[in-house]
Amino acid sequence: MANGQEWWRGSVTYQIYPRSFMDADGDGIGDLKGIAQRLDHVASLGVDAIWLSPVFPSPMADMGYDVSDYTDIDPTFGTLEDFDALVDKAHALGLKVIIDQVLSHASDQHPYFTESRQSRDNPKADWFVWADPKPDGTPPNNWLAIFGGSSWEWDARRRQYYFHNFLREQPDWNFHNPEVQDYLLDCVRFWLDRGVDGFRLDTVNFYVHDQLLRDNAANPLPWAQEAVRPFEMQYTLFSKNRPENIAFLERLRALLDEYEGRTMVGEVGDSHHSIDLMGEYTSGSNRLHMAYSFELLGPDFSPKHFRSRIEAFFKGAPDGWPCWAFSNHDVPRHVGRWLEHAGDQEALAKQAAALLLSFEGSICIYQGEELGQVDTVLSFEELTDPEGINFWPEKTGRDGCRTPMIWEANAPNGGFSIANKTWLPVKPPQQARAVSAQGENSVLAFYRAMLALRRAEPDLRLGNTGFVDFPEPVLGFQRGDSLMCIYNLSPEPVTVDLPSRITPVLEQAAEVGDGSLSLGPNGFVIGRLA
Structure with a gap:
């Protein structure tokens, strides 16, 4: 592992989805004490860090990506003391701790949004993105929300629309207001002072919107007009990817540089400019340390695709740094996506591990990858994800890759929980690939061997x-x-x-x-x- 300030360069991070990792209190939902109980497993893999998906107080309209308090822990997951204990245990095991920061938007239950919507002249009136309707009462422009419909929601109190890139329960912060930036930076400092080693920045290219509220054009890419989500039919030039994002990233980097050995990786997703934005956002030494790429999270499994993405990044940003992943909590698991290219599931799972862990850049693996898991097949009645519920059956949503981690092949709920019912179900195909069932020649054994090789060979890391x-x-x-x-x-x-x-x-x-x-x-x- 790289030492000192640049430990993150060439590192491998293990993503934990807290709701689904381990349930210590028996309510059917994973929690921080459960993560601490199973952290030895993560350390045994040979990774450098863990990334925790959001654990902040939230109404859970989007499973924690709608934050109502940036400086506390949701009771579902535990307490601040539980968080501190988890950080201490991770550090004792040699693991860095990276946490999600959802800075582009908040929950509509955040007290500042509650205040903002009361009137047009209160102290928080300009902390979110508000706009008057057109003369005919329709939204101020044509921007669309990722989860469907207009990205503008009418509020009767202010008689204005507010902007949301995602759910209507997730209003966007107004980054053109310096007070908003200062507040969010203070929230980040809170966690730095608690000892976290870095941040995964959710939707990092969505922070700033076009102040003129200009309409987006149609997406010119050939697949766009066949997309299931109308959002993908637009070329989102004005609703995200604004150049002013860079200035805030530089403020964020200056804050992290006050602390030793801290890092941040930004989630950069875009149908047109993803590789270019990754390069722009990591160029030099005053922006992101790493950009988390969507480029390898799709169906493409070909030499041409992998080569083109890696070459394009390092050509466009020779002093930038990527973070590659094949799976996460938002996409179908890669073993299932690529099965048509496989002799068998085991061989593909091992090959994918060898491939990803030999790429230049930093790497992120998602819980359950090391078991060769595929998505759980769920019925509509079992869904919790708004994307799946809104777009069923053309898109089944993200619940299939979020089902509980399987620890014990013969235990109820795979050893994840003693509850009668877990928040998403445990099913036999996943239980068969439990940690306890992974033997000497298993996918898990291979991950350990490949991660050991990456740690031992400087050329594989750097x-x-x-x-x-x-x-x-x-x-x-x-x-x-x-x-x-x-x-x-x-x-x-x-x-x-x-x-x-x-x-x-x-x-x-x-x-x-x-x-x-x-x-x-x-x-x-x-x-x-x-």
């Missing part, structure tokens, strides 16, 4: 990437001066010529010959250059 021109479906690249990584991204065997002699260090379904390499379905080799 070496430059040089791609090798192999024919499809083979992806190959050199890391630094010492290692060659070659992957068969298909369920069919392939043979390729080797550009250099290698000695295998870690492999699957691979046979190195005299100048050639044979790879079975989802086979790969990470080899030391002769």
Whole structure:
């Protein structure tokens, strides 16, 4: 692991979804004490940090991403004392702690929004984004919300609309007001003073809106007009991605730089400019440390796609730094997304681990990846996610990847909870892949081996990437001066010529010959250059 101020560079972070990790109090919902109980498992993997999805007080309209108090813990998850104990245990195990910060929007139950909506002249009147209707009473422009409908909600008290990029229960802060920025920075400082090591910044390119409230144009990309979500039919030039975002990121970075060894990774999502924004937001030494990419969270599983995303980032931002992931709490799990490219589920899960953990940049893995899990199939009646409820059945939402972590194959609820009913159900296909069922040649064992290799090999963490021109479906690249990584991204065997002699260090379904390499379905080799 990199030391000192730049421990984050080349690091691996394990994302914990607190509602679904471990339930210590028996109410069917995961909590901070439960996370602490199972933290030894995370440490045993060999990762560098944990990322906690939001645990702040919230009405839970969007499972904690609607924050009503930025400086406390929701009783569902425990107390501030429980949080402090978790941080202490993580640090004792050698794990850094990164927490979610949802700064672009709050809950409509946040006391400042409650005050803001009372009148047009109260002290918090300009802390959120308010606008008059058009003369015919319709919203001030055509901006759309991600979860459906207009991004403007009428408020009868003020006789104005307020802006929300997500749910109507999630009003956007007005970042054009310096007092709002100061308040949010103070909230961040609260957690720095409690000893957290960094922040995952939710929707970091959504902070600032266009003050002129200009209409968005149609999305020119060919798939857009077939999108399930109307939001994706727009080119969101004015409702997000504004250049003023940079100035706030620089203020945020200056705050973190007051503390030793702290980091921040921004979630950058956009259908047009994601790679460009990642580069812009991490360029130099006064913005984000890392940008969390959406580029590898989709259905594409090809050498061309992986190569193009990595090359584009480092070409566009040679002094920037990416954070790559294959899965998280917002997308279907990658093993399920890519099964059509697999000989079998186990082989694909191991190959995906080897692939992701050999990429240049920092890495984030999502709880349950290390077990080879796929999404849980849920009925409409079992859903809690507003996206799934609003767009069913074309989009089934995010609950399938958020079901509880499975610890014990034979225990009720997979050892997650003693409750009669958990917040999302535990089902047999997931229970079969419990931690307790993962043996010597399991996906879990492979994750530990691959993470150990990344920690042991400086070139896997920090070496430059040089791609090798192999024919499809083979992806190959050199890391630094010492290692060659070659992957068969298909369920069919392939043979390729080797550009250099290698000695295998870690492999699957691979046979190195005299100048050639044979790879079975989802086979790969990470080899030391002769």
